[in-house]
Amino acid sequence: MKNASTTVAKLVEVALRRWSMIEAGDRILLGASGGKDSTTLALDLAAKRRWWPVSFELAALHVATDVGTRPELGPIRKLHEDAGIEWIELEVPVIGRLKAGEKMNCYWCSTQRRTELIRHALANGYNKIALGHHLDDIVETLVMNMLHKAEISTMPPVVRYVKYPLSVIRPLALVEERQIVACALERGFGAFTCTCGYDGASRRREVRAKLAALTEGSSKLKRNLFDSMSKVNVEYLTGPVPPEGEAGV
């Protein structure tokens, strides 16, 4: 294995162990956009299946939509199948599902695609959904939630659904985007990114630029932001907001 792929492999291993992401007999459904993130994740997990201490199954689900230009997925599909990962494709009319008067946006699209992943997982006996979000996505969401939702939260590495016998795992949580780009270049698959241009995407672009200003492009400072989420010192914060009328004199 080459340099960048080795780095990704090690960071994914640390994440899988740290958050106990894989248990024996897991049936994992990957959300496969066809882009660099989920493809990198797919190929790394496929490699890990060969030596990981417990056995698990892996399939990739691509949700094709009526949003944006449709990418040519032939080579990506072949990469998955060559690695022994079943490639499943579903068609979802994201725009077609809008009710009269509703406007298309980033949140609607991702919710529709997520719903399809959950449905397929439940109907076909998968107990985990793996998503290709990386460290930059997670730190951007933290900053976005603080700035725009006034809340300290992010997309966590592991989420257990309460309503379904299903968890979401994000094995790339410790991998920076630049490390994934290097890995994709090294393995020779191009990067296809969401090109829809709806509003949520532009807000994320804006936060991405702000984050770069905050960290001066430094990986150390970006990782400090990530690590800060594991060290919340509630004694040194502002406490909960008291309910109306209950504050003391």
Next chain:
Amino acid sequence: MKNASTTVAKLVEVALRRWSMIEAGDRILLGASGGKDSTTLALDLAAKRRWWPVSFELAALHVATDVGTRPELGPIRKLHEDAGIEWIELEVPVIGRLKAGEKMNCYWCSTQRRTELIRHALANGYNKIALGHHLDDIVETLVMNMLHKAEISTMPPVVRYVKYPLSVIRPLALVEERQIVACALERGFGAFTCTCGYDGASRRREVRAKLAALTEGSSKLKRNLFDSMSKVNVEYLTGPVPPEGEAGV
């Protein structure tokens, strides 16, 4: 009372109530730098003494040091005394207290001045120390701690010392710096700021610029960052880092 002073008065009132900062019979010692922040706080608390539901005492301690140029404090002292606040001055050789080989820095200076405040409070029966840190200071510290200490924490509105029968309160926690500047201009007292130029100050300046980029100068986004500290969604963070060797398979 004029516009800016009214705004400050209201925000201080909300903070005093929200964090129960003042209890009956409190003897409060103000850390008075002579600058716009602590002077604004002093004058506002002096005004509140006249109508606040419970009675409390107030004195201002200025710690003069051998760092930087010494400001002309006559007019500031007079403002305090005219408002009925006792003005106390102590001399502390901050540089003189350095041991051989130690270098002067921002942290050392503020620790020395804080120590003097605590000593004076304990020796003279004060049970609270009031500091002039405002919302911008608190949000800057949050961002600085996340970026450089990899920790989510700040200077909280209230800190109860474990070692001493003493609390620190920051009644300007909800007031933005621009609102204090407006108040100081309105009341006609100049702003004297720390001019020492040591390293801690420059890091704070750098974080201040980054924060401005993050919020685009928007008070709403800055207040969202502040409010986010009261809404820590631990379920949607990354969890604690497991001790070495204890992570699962």
